[in-house]
Amino acid sequence: MTETLPVIYSITESEIDLNDLLARITLASTGAAAIFTGMVRGITSRGGAHETEYLEYESYIPMAESKMKQVADEIREKWPVVEGIAIVQRIGRLHPKTPTVLIACTAAHRDTGVFEAARYGIDRLKEIVPVWKKEVGPDGQEWVEGNYIPKPGE
Amino acid sequence: MTETLPVIYSITESEIDLNDLLARITLASTGAAAIFTGMVRGITSRGGAHETEYLEYESYIPMAESKMKQVADEIREKWPVVEGIAIVQRIGRLHPKTPTVLIACTAAHRDTGVFEAARYGIDRLKEIVPVWKKEVGPDGQEWVEGNYIPKPGE
Amino acid sequence: MNKIKILFFATIRDRAGTKSMELDISADMTIAQLKDKLGADHPNLKESMKSVLITINREYAFDEAVVPPNAEIALFPPVSGG
Amino acid sequence: MNKIKILFFATIRDRAGTKSMELDISADMTIAQLKDKLGADHPNLKESMKSVLITINREYAFDEAVVPPNAEIALFPPVSGG
Numbered sequence: 001m002t003e004t005l006p007v008i009y010s011i012t013e014s015e016i017d018l019n020d021l022l023a024r025i026t027l028a029s030t031g032a033a034a035i036f037t038g039m040v041r042g043i044t045s046r047g048g049a050h051e052t053e054y055l056e057y058e059s060y061i062p063m064a065e066s067k068m069k070q071v072a073d074e075i076r077e078k079w080p081v082v083e084g085i086a087i088v089q090r091i092g093r094l095h096p097k098t099p100t101v102l103i104a105c106t107a108a109h110r111d112t113g114v115f116e117a118a119r120y121g122i123d124r125l126k127e128i129v130p131v132w133k134k135e136v137g138p139d140g141q142e143w144v145e146g147n148y149i150p151k152p153g154e
Numbered sequence: 155m156t157e158t159l160p161v162i163y164s165i166t167e168s169e170i171d172l173n174d175l176l177a178r179i180t181l182a183s184t185g186a187a188a189i190f191t192g193m194v195r196g197i198t199s200r201g202g203a204h205e206t207e208y209l210e211y212e213s214y215i216p217m218a219e220s221k222m223k224q225v226a227d228e229i230r231e232k233w234p235v236v237e238g239i240a241i242v243q244r245i246g247r248l249h250p251k252t253p254t255v256l257i258a259c260t261a262a263h264r265d266t267g268v269f270e271a272a273r274y275g276i277d278r279l280k281e282i283v284p285v286w287k288k289e290v291g292p293d294g295q296e297w298v299e300g301n302y303i304p305k306p307g308e
Numbered sequence: 309m310n311k312i313k314i315l316f317f318a319t320i321r322d323r324a325g326t327k328s329m330e331l332d333i334s335a336d337m338t339i340a341q342l343k344d345k346l347g348a349d350h351p352n353l354k355e356s357m358k359s360v361l362i363t364i365n366r367e368y369a370f371d372e373a374v375v376p377p378n379a380e381i382a383l384f385p386p387v388s389g390g
Numbered sequence: 391m392n393k394i395k396i397l398f399f400a401t402i403r404d405r406a407g408t409k410s411m412e413l414d415i416s417a418d419m420t421i422a423q424l425k426d427k428l429g430a431d432h433p434n435l436k437e438s439m440k441s442v443l444i445t446i447n448r449e450y451a452f453d454e455a456v457v458p459p460n461a462e463i464a465l466f467p468p469v470s471g472g
Contacts (some may be wrong), residue, residue: 018172018189026251028196033253034272035172036187036264038472042182046262057471060399060464063448066470089471097180099187101472108200110190110276118188119269122472128450130464131471132400143401146468150443150450192390211389214317214382217366218389255390274390282368284382285312285389286318297319300386304361304368 005076008086009068011061011131016090025084025106031085032110034118036103042096053136055104057091057100057142060130064089067129071121075105078120079113082106087121089131101125128154162240162269165215165285170244170253179260180236186264187238188272190257191208195274196250203252209298211245211254214284218243221283225275232274233267236260241275243285255279282308310377312337314346317384319358323352324383333375339364340371342381361386392417392459396428399466402442405434406465415457421446422453424463443468 006025007148022033067085075114084106094100103121107114125131127148134143160179176187187275194209222241229239238260257275261268279285279296288297309332316324322386333342339362362369363382375381391414392420398406417425421444429436445464457463 008300018176022172022191022253023251026193028250029199030193030251030400031195031198033189033191033193034269035187035191036269037176037187037189038264039180039184039187041185044185044262045183048433058399059471060397060445060448060466063445063464066448096182097177097184099176108195108198110192110273115190115269115273116189119264122264126469128469129471130399130445130466130469131469133470143404143467144470146470148468152450152452154450212317213389214315214363214366214384217363217382220366278385281390282387283389284317284363284384284387286347286384287388290317297322297385298388302386305369306370308368 006084007069007071008071008088009065010088011059011064012088012090013092014090016088018102021088021102023106025086025104025132026104028082029108030083030106031108032114033104033106034114035116036122037099038101038122040094040096040098040100050139051137052096053138054093054095056093056099056134056136058127058132059089059091064129064131070127071124071129074124075117075121079105079117081108081112082114082117083108085121087125089125089129091131158226160238161223161226162242163226164219164242165213166242166244167246168244170242170256172256174238175242175258177258178270179240179258181260183239183262184237185262186268187258189269190255190272190276192255192276194248194250194254204293205244205291206250207292208247208249209254210247210288210290212286213243213245214218218285219282220251222279225283226279227262228278229271233271235262235266236268236271237262241276241279243279245285309333310337310375310379312375312379312381315380315382317382319385320353320356320383323356324350325352337375338371339369339373342375359390360384391415392419392457392461394457394461394463396463398465399464401467402465403436405438406432409436419457420453421451421455421457424457439445442466
């Protein structure tokens with residue numbers, strides 16, 4: 001492999017452009033991409049059913065980007081065949097249906113772990129990347145509570 | 155659920171626009187999407203290592219679209235929580251790094267089978283949707299051979 | 309007699325030298341008999357008939373199926389999309 | 391004495407009433423001692439100190455760690471991004 005393996009990690013206030021991000025992690029040897037995106041739900045039924053007007057995201061940006069790079073490094077260690085990785089979290093005021101986060105992994109073939117790698121990426125982002133969201137709805141506003149306690153070395 | 159569950163299935167000669175397709179399968183209750191895309195590899199190392207100048211795709215279009223709908227129906231039956239489904243195959247002359255196929259599934263949450271549903275979708279498309287590709291490279295051109303024999307009822 | 313339309317794709321089309329043809333066949337002809345007939349009438353196709361996939365009106369069909377009137381038949385190799 | 395900077399995020403910032411502060415602390419102060427001090431100096435934060443996450447220079451840190459000079463400390467609740 002002579003091409004550099006591309007990795008994108010970014011906290012952004014701009015729209016997440018899937019076409020652009022995918023192109024930036026596609027190599028000449030790439031034949032498959034697994035992409036996860038999360039969106040703001042306007043209507044939630046699991047747990048306490050409720051409506052959401054918008055989410056307000058904030059981040060400890062320099063640490064978040066460094067932890068995203070760590071997530072990308074963990075993916076490469078677990079799935080060495082992964083070629084390109086993109087991890088993007090959008091922050092600011094985001095309304096229902098808006099993509100808020102993207103994890104994308106590319107590889108030569110689809111049976112190499114790209115799906116599992118993307119799934120791992122979003123799970124880890126939700127554990128260790130310092131981003132928080134406040135939910136604003138018809139009944140007021142409330143911080144969404146995470147529940148993962150990082151361990152030493154994470 | 156009062157909203158209609160969106161399903162997109164299409165053979166197209168146009169660029170695959172991930173942003174647009176994702177928006178079209180996002181409901182107010184959607185919080186997660188798993189997307190698979192395949193691209194033309196310019197360099198292949200698995201199997202007989204070789205280079206590809208371009209792929210020429212063709213399809214039996216009306217049957218392909220009807221089989222894509224069948225794949226979407228199978229996904230809904232296996233993962234009833236899936237909200238939106240998009241299955242798109244691009245045909246024509248496609249060069250390395252170009253996305254050729256997309257399978258996307260949305261759901262309220264990411265732990266509901268969306269990743270597995272997208273994986274199932276691309277596996278089934280490669281089994282039963284009538285599309286073929288001819289590979290053109292420095293050493294001439296050759297049809298890519300599939301190997302799945304559909305069973306009665308497929 | 310039944311009038312049918314036959315479509316060819318990919319390698320099968322290359323060997324047939326045409327994208328489609330119309331054919332009159334006997335009313336009780338099965339897919340197996342149609343394959344024999346095509347292999348006999350078009351020697352280039354004879355070898356392909358062993359592994360070809362066949363559809364009747366856009367659904368996969370198998371040897372025992374009887375070809376209905378005005379059927380749209382398609383012949384092609386295993387699919388290779390994606 | 392060590393000069394350090396403390397950043398607050400999300401619920402912890404709301405309770406602290408500020409995004410950041412600068413502080414002079416003794417050179418051998420641990421994270422556990424810093425939490426005690428913050429809880430004592432800012433009664434609003436006392437309850438939060440039980441479950442707060444703490445970082446030193448953008449890495450997660452734990453009770454026994456000694457706060458180095460010029461450290462950038464951050465306090466925040468478990469993350470909820472995505």
